[in-house]
Amino acid sequence: MKIDRVVPNLTVHSREELDQAASQHAQILGMTVLMDHGWITTLGDDQGHQLSIMTRDATAPVNPDVSVFVDDVHAALHRAETAGITIVHPLTQEGWGVLRFFYRDSGGQVINVGMHV
Template identity: 65%
Template sequence: MRISRVVPNLTVSTRDDLDEAVTRHSVVLGLRVLMDHGWIVTLGDGEGHQLSVMTRDASAPLNPDVSIFVDGVHEAYERAISAGVEVVHPVTEEAWGVTRFFYRDHTGRVINVGMHSMQGQAS
């Protein structure tokens, strides 16, 4: 299993806060909007650096602190189960083209492990 990218996720309260955060991070860091689903916006540059800002996850019971994209989400899930970590969102094929699950680490941080699915649009 290979990790392809790691994206921090910042949580804000409202869509207005989301819009303001996007504007500020774009101005200060020179990032541009790569994806906007209304509840999450991912910003990035031309070198693969990314930052996401979100209000409330569209299908999970809580927001992740970080998203880690891999080429084998099912393998990562099996590793999580074998390691006895707390899975807080099961493996799910999302409508926006990502298959993912969440686990909680020993400090309470929520990790979103995902990969792009064959169907759906990339995010």
């Protein structure tokens, strides 16, 4: 399994806050909007750096703190299950083209592990 990218996820309380935060980060960091689903906006630059801002995850019970995109999500899930890690969102094919699951690490952080399909 190879990690393709790691994206921090910032949580805000409303669509208005999401739009304001996206605008601020774009202005200060020079990033542009790559994706906007209404509840999550992802900003990025031409070197592949990304930052996501979300209100409430559309299909999961909790918001992830970070998203890690890999080339084999099944291998990652197997590793998590073998290690006895708590899975807080099962492996799910999402409508926006991502296969993902969430686990909670020992520090309480929620990690979204996914791959584009």
